[in-house]
Amino acid sequence: MIKVFIADDEEPARERLKELLGDIAAELPTSVVGEARNGLETLERLPDSGAELLLLDIQMPGMAGLEVARHLASLPEPPTVVFVTAHDRHAVEAFELNALDYLLKPVRAERLAAALKKASVPNREQLAKAAQNAREYISVSERNRIVLVPVREIIFLRAEQKYVTLRTRNREHLIEEPLVSLEREFAASFVRIHRNCLVARAAIRGFERGADGDDEPHWVVVLDGLEEKLPVSRRQWPALRELVAEK
């Protein structure tokens, strides 16, 4: 008996999948352990449902399916994922390219059965390549929960030995993603100020001369909403100065 979770924003679409699961039950017994109407709901409900397999619509409000899958991958025991889409040429290309399982709506019973049998747990890399847009949230795993931090609330990301510290106005989290890939993904909203630090462009209030003027002068970033000031490396300064000029 496979425990299945269904995520789709359209009620008729969820009903249809349940009907089809019923049709193939003789061949492949399943039980539906949970449903969700959007991406955030999926992340909220799925971990406690004990689902082994997720039928995931990729066009959902709140958070698109691909991003949902990326966050799920950070669970200790992520479910197998089968993507479902009505029509999204780009997504389908990305799926093919990255060997992810997907179904096209309307779904046929035979195709569903086949997909359930061969479905696998997508790994982070496949998912990262399949998703074309920067995430809207960064997930922090805390035991069997997924804590989502909205990217627009992040003030800076700083690499510290093994981890990256993610700083919001109120909290700090540790994540395990390399700073380089974060920089690439969020190039539109974050800027590198130092070898080990990315700052949200929107959070930069200005620049000041560093106070500890012992050897050579250096600059620090003044942030919106945080007392802490971050040092700017000499290498990054010319690019940042242009940023100030643009503002």
Added chain:
Amino acid sequence: MASIGQSAYPDLLPDFRNLGVMARVLVAVNALAAAGVLFATPHPGGALEQFMSTAAYLEPLLLIALLALASLSPLLARLPYWSGYAAVVGIVVLLVALYNTLVVRLPADPPPLGAALALAALVAAGLLGYLRLLAKAYSPALVEARLQALQARIRPHFLFNSLNAVLSLIRRDPKRAERALEDLADVFRTLMSEPRQFVRLADEISLLERYAGIEQLRLGERLRITWELDAAPTDALLPPLVLQPLLENAVFHGVEPGTAVGEVLVRIERRGDRVLARIENPYVADQQRRVGNRMALENIRERLALFFDAEARIETSADGRRYRVEIEMPYRSEGA
């Protein structure tokens, strides 16, 4: 059965009520008069004076002729093209004859009747020819715009999701499934019909309702449409598929990407000789879906301009919470 390239856009007399047509006629006739005066006057110094006196004769005549044609336009439009053509030239010649004999006593010397009539006939025929060429030059653009509209219109996303929704109903609620398929058939019939110049507003509204029925099935309580159609002039004529793509956009951009209930407003009304349509939806920031919207709007703007020239406008506005599209076009009906 008409084949596309040939008679999708048959020759039509210009709509003399259209400001754009009037402006073109005014400019062309005055330019011709100016050219004539320049040729006829021996001294350039006298040209201005001569033109003024010509204008004093010409302008009232021109305005009378335009007024007459504008009021007869609906009748003329029913004639076959070449009969209409002859009728327009005939009307102009008749007006000149009346004007010359009855009205003109003021300027020093009105041109001789024979010359005036011949000139009027020539100018009228020439202008009609020019306007016909202009329309011809536009009709490939019309067919093109229409095809583009079609392609932009059938969102595969809509088709497949709708079919999926119908499939889910077949066992639970066969009656509703039947109705949904009928709606879907009607929507696609309209989308795939032969290109036409105008449809009645009533037809466009029924398309809106059938389309809305399918979306309602799919989205359930997430989609709430308020219809304000009591003051809609159902006999008004408009280019096909002007409103439905806007409703589709409202659902696609304003309701589907949101998790809350999406309130959509459809209001169509007549104010004097104008038809106003407004479609409103919640504003949802979703950069992925933005692009398609602009294309559809440009396409509608283009088609409105081709049909109504300068007399129609389409405007969009957003205030952070609601997104609005407003169309204003002249009221034309079959009977008028």
